[in-house]
Amino acid sequence: MTDAEIPDQTTDLLQRYIDAHGYLSWLGMHVESMDYGTLVMTVPFDEKLTNSRPGENGETPARIHGGIAATLIDTAGGIALRPFLDDPMNDDVATINLNLNYLRPAGDDLTATAEVVRAGESVGVSTVMVESEAPDGESKPVATGQGAYRLFRS
Template identity: 50%
Template sequence: MDDDTHIDADHVDILQTFIESHGFLSWLDLTVEELERGRIVMSVPYDEKLVNPGSPVGSIHGGIAATLVDTASGFALRSTFDDPTTGSLATTDLNVTYLRPATNDLRVEAEVLRTGGSMGYTDTLVSSVAPDGEEKDVAVGRTSYRLFHDSE
């Protein structure tokens, strides 16, 4: 890395290639929008396949927001590794608070709060464009992970 926050474009390409080869993440059509050390922004386009059954407003299932919180948090933490393509991590706690229905494309931003030798913590924000055209927060999340920097 050139400085404290820069992530090489190759890492973004590697991450996007991983997503596209991953059955569930590719099914969601997940895209990396921004990536820097300790922070990531990702998006998922609105799709009928993600909607709650019988929802009169076409709201996206809350499990999709929870998936975004978990996935973006893991990638944000991975970006703090000396080599983000090595090592692994495991979710130890995932908390999601839903604020309002999501009825449009989803955007998630995850930021690392703290990372150490064996544990990492993140805050996340999931947003969507509301029917009034304004982007609004639809969920917030906080996670903790067990970190394995060298695939221990």
Template identity: 50%
Template sequence: MTAFDADDAAAFIQSYVDDHGFLSFLDLEVEDVEEGEMTMRVPYHEKLANHGVGRGNVHGGIAATLIDTAGGLSVRTALDDPVEAGVATIDLNVSYLRPARGDLVAEAEVVRVGSTVGVAEVTVEAEPHDNGDEDEAYEVAVGRGSFRVFRSD
């Protein structure tokens, strides 16, 4: 990919997700990709929920995974050659705001990409199901990741 093409980028990223064991297990879906921005979703499933206290709440690790994945991949879309380049997480900060019930949707935006490090901020919202207490989406976590950039050149 030489010039950024959102459709090509979304297809490439979804293929990457589908081939990745853990992300595929989560049923992670790429919803939107723009240069330096990304929206991803993990549909609610009981396999992702806590048991006991907080039963039915999505495990916090799912939100952290979304922040890490959406943040890193959004940095990758900001590179000259996102297909051949790569990123690796070097720092991740997650702040949990509320328990999550329902699908989780992450919106990532690149803050800056330098020669060796990129930074992205991510907001995760829960889109509740019919049986939840909430009737509209609400923020459940925010985060920031720093990613080592591996350029193809």
């Protein structure tokens, strides 16, 4: 499969799947772009996703809970492998292992870029970098991860 073999409507199909998925839609996850072996997804900042505690009243900047970045890494890494499946829309992907490192707090939208490292017969591996805008206005890495996924082929 080449870049040209990924249909233009793939991003729309993935977004419809996410919109119908309870947890992913609650997070506001959005598919930005997809190429063969690469996927970009976002989760917009929302107070409901922060570590804010009652009584803080804005005393400290709101920071997005680390579990949101972990979910973004897991989801983007798995979806990036779909074009390597025999039937990308009907075959399945399941997480075998997820390893991530938090680099700094995130206080704005999260953007994940997933890259496929390898897609074998039954196991695929992706690396993912999550970035967020820092207080200085520059986009900086907030988490990085790698996932191993079981590829279920028809």
